[in-house]
Amino acid sequence: MKFHSFLFINFLIISGILSSCTKENPTPVTEGDSNDVILEFDNRVGAQKLVLGETLYQTGTGESFTVSTFNYFVSNVSLKKTDGSNIKFPDQYFLIRQADNNSWEPVLKNVPAGDYQEITFTIGVDSTKSVSPVGERKGVLDEGSYGDDGMYWSWNSGYIFLKLEGTSPAAPANGAGIRRFQMHVGGFGGMTSATINNLRTVTLPFPQNQLATVRKTVAPTIHVIANLQKIFSGKTTVKIADTPAIHMPAAAVPLANNYVHMFTVDHTHNE
Amino acid sequence: MSRVSLLLVSVLLVWSCSAPGESNPEVHFTVPANFPEPVYAFERNPMTSAGVELGKALFNEPLLSRDNSFSCAECHSQPYGFTHHGHDVSHGIDNLKGTRNSLSLQNLAWESSFFWDGGVGDLDFVPIAPITNAVELGETTKNVLDKLRATKKYPLLFKKAFGSEEITTERFLKAFSQFMVTLVSAHSRYDKFVRNEGETLTPEEQAGLKLFEQKCSSCHQGALFTDHSFRNNGLFVQGVKDEGRAKVTELEKDKYTFRVPSLRNVAVTGPYMHDGRFYTLEAVLDHYAEGVQDTQNLDPVLRQKPGLGIALTLQERQQIVAFLKTLTDEEFLKNKRFAAE
Numbered sequence: 001m002k003f004h005s006f007l008f009i010n011f012l013i014i015s016g017i018l019s020s021c022t023k024e025n026p027t028p029v030t031e032g033d034s035n036d037v038i039l040e041f042d043n044r045v046g047a048q049k050l051v052l053g054e055t056l057y058q059t060g061t062g063e064s065f066t067v068s069t070f071n072y073f074v075s076n077v078s079l080k081k082t083d084g085s086n087i088k089f090p091d092q093y094f095l096i097r098q099a100d101n102n103s104w105e106p107v108l109k110n111v112p113a114g115d116y117q118e119i120t121f122t123i124g125v126d127s128t129k130s131v132s133p134v135g136e137r138k139g140v141l142d143e144g145s146y147g148d149d150g151m152y153w154s155w156n157s158g159y160i161f162l163k164l165e166g167t168s169p170a171a172p173a174n175g176a177g178i179r180r181f182q183m184h185v186g187g188f189g190g191m192t193s194a195t196i197n198n199l200r201t202v203t204l205p206f207p208q209n210q211l212a213t214v215r216k217t218v219a220p221t222i223h224v225i226a227n228l229q230k231i232f233s234g235k236t237t238v239k240i241a242d243t244p245a246i247h248m249p250a251a252a253v254p255l256a257n258n259y260v261h262m263f264t265v266d267h268t269h270n271e
Numbered sequence: 272m273s274r275v276s277l278l279l280v281s282v283l284l285v286w287s288c289s290a291p292g293e294s295n296p297e298v299h300f301t302v303p304a305n306f307p308e309p310v311y312a313f314e315r316n317p318m319t320s321a322g323v324e325l326g327k328a329l330f331n332e333p334l335l336s337r338d339n340s341f342s343c344a345e346c347h348s349q350p351y352g353f354t355h356h357g358h359d360v361s362h363g364i365d366n367l368k369g370t371r372n373s374l375s376l377q378n379l380a381w382e383s384s385f386f387w388d389g390g391v392g393d394l395d396f397v398p399i400a401p402i403t404n405a406v407e408l409g410e411t412t413k414n415v416l417d418k419l420r421a422t423k424k425y426p427l428l429f430k431k432a433f434g435s436e437e438i439t440t441e442r443f444l445k446a447f448s449q450f451m452v453t454l455v456s457a458h459s460r461y462d463k464f465v466r467n468e469g470e471t472l473t474p475e476e477q478a479g480l481k482l483f484e485q486k487c488s489s490c491h492q493g494a495l496f497t498d499h500s501f502r503n504n505g506l507f508v509q510g511v512k513d514e515g516r517a518k519v520t521e522l523e524k525d526k527y528t529f530r531v532p533s534l535r536n537v538a539v540t541g542p543y544m545h546d547g548r549f550y551t552l553e554a555v556l557d558h559y560a561e562g563v564q565d566t567q568n569l570d571p572v573l574r575q576k577p578g579l580g581i582a583l584t585l586q587e588r589q590q591i592v593a594f595l596k597t598l599t600d601e602e603f604l605k606n607k608r609f610a611a612e
Contacts, residue, residue: 131392131393133312133315133393133395134393134395134396134440134441134444134445135315135441137440137441142439142440142441143396143399143412143440144412144413144415144416144439144440144443145413145440146411146412146413147411147413147414148411150403150411152399154391154396154399154400154402154403154404155386155390155391155400155404155519156390156391156518156519157390157391157392157393157396190520191384191392192384192389192392193520193522193525195519195520195521195522196521248521249521250521
């Protein structure tokens with residue numbers, strides 16, 4: 001009881017801070033000013049924090065699972081101002097890897113001062129970049145940077161847009177008795193003939209009164225929650241028992257159609 | 272004349288792209304007079320002697336495999352047209368077997384897709400596939416780069432090729448390509464015959480050439496002996512029931528279609544077909560004459576005679592085989608430039 005009231009007081013204090021951050025009247029926009037915008041990706045399973053390893057979670061259909069790997073690419077970000085204009089951030093690719101907390105908060109640089117109300121981004125690596133020369137594959141697009149946690153299909157050239165791996169009693173046991181499931185989503189639409197395209201674009205309006213107000217002294221954070229439980233439910237229910245190993249674009253379509261709805265902007269900080 | 276000017280253009284291209292400061296630039300790549308224009312993007316990867324040498328060293332480097340036991344050259348051996356002689360499919364790391372026959376490596380600057388299913392569309396990205404394949408070299412590119420960085424030899428070779436000791440994925444892959452595009456086979460007896468370089472073909476070989484042009488060259492086209500397409504040549508669907516190109520495109524129309532391979536050096540690149548099921552050229556010709564199966568997406572050119580396939584008498588098959596042997600390029604197979612030091 002004591003603990004709960006402590007939490008509640010904390011909650012009051014934090015929400016007080018948050019609302020003060022956002023309700024405060026921002027300073028007027030000065031033309032030519034710019035600052036960073038931080039995208040904070042907060043991966044969760046339903047109402048639980050995502051912790052890699054032993055923690056057991058449940059899908060909507062009641063299959064329990066653990067998560068060993070959860071990675072996804074975010075690219076082609078654009079921010080919409082309150083006047084309706086869009087600022088685009090082309091040629092910037094972010095790889096969110098749950099195993100690496102340094103990857104959770106990618107930064108958009110030199111964002112023009114203004115009031116922003118909405119974010120759009122692509123989950124994956126667009127087709128142009130997917131067929132670009134090796135000299136243009138730097139940073140998170142460098143296949144030689146992945147090690148055992150590969151985000152690239154070498155035999156069918158292209159990036160893995162989203163990768164979810166773990167164990168589940170619903171998955172069949174391998175030779176070592178481990179019940180592993182692997183869901184790899186890729187497919188940028190084909191090099192020569194049209195093939196499956198699992199690129200998905202997400203547009204997320206910010207909650208009411210939660211603008212991101214970029215100023216010379218204000219570098220806002222956009223707090224995005226990704227609820228990976230939604231990968232299993234949405235347009236199509238995905239059961240680990242039915243598809244414990246997805247490594248091809250066609251089989252991954254239901255996942256892409258589901259996870260396009262897994263993101264929400266929870267709030268913004270203007271600090 | 273246009274061929275000559277094309278040749279000059281490519282020589283100039285190589286020269287003008289050579290690393291600054293490199294004296295006496297060598298010609299690393301030339302377009303044979305009877306060949307079309309290459310498709311490899313040379314302008315993005317200027318060739319140098321040091322780059323080609325580095326690529327060759329990497330091609331023969333066992334550090335590319337997980338247990339440092341074997342290199343690319345294991346399954347792509349020069350005397351056999353850079354194939355795995357005598358192997359229907361190859362065994363890789365931990366003696367695991369793959370499902371496809373190792374393709375010859377030659378005239379790669381003229382290819383715009385790679386592997387039996389065309390799953391890779393840029394030569395620069397080809398090495399990643401065998402390196403990371405669990406039944407081939409079984410390694411990660413990251414580990415390979417780390418292992419190379421830890422050697423005495425490679426930082427120096429990278430410096431010679433690219434100006435600094437830094438070993439990156441891009442440099443690694445570009446050096447590979449620089450070596451691979453030098454593997455040009457254009458000095459077979461057939462080439463010397465068509466270029467009027469004083470070579471003659473026997474009457475049997477000439478008869479074979481004529482038959483080949485009538486009956487085979489719609490797919491095995493032109494100087495490269497391929498039209499670069501993917502086709503179903505009516506093989507019995509057996510074993511792992513490999514769906515070919517459909518494995519990468521997931522399209523019905525691509526089921527059971529495979530690359531139309533070049534036939535250069537074909538006499539030494541057996542066994543044949545994507546799974547190495549035919550051990551001799553005679554068996555291949557017998558297939559086209561008598562063995563073609565009516566499977567999904569069978570190529571229309573194999574439906575033109577009753578009973579499917581290509582009408583070929585026993586004598587005609589022999590003549591075609593005799594002709595195919597004129598595509599063996601001894602200079603290519605024995606060229607010391609391509610061999611490990």
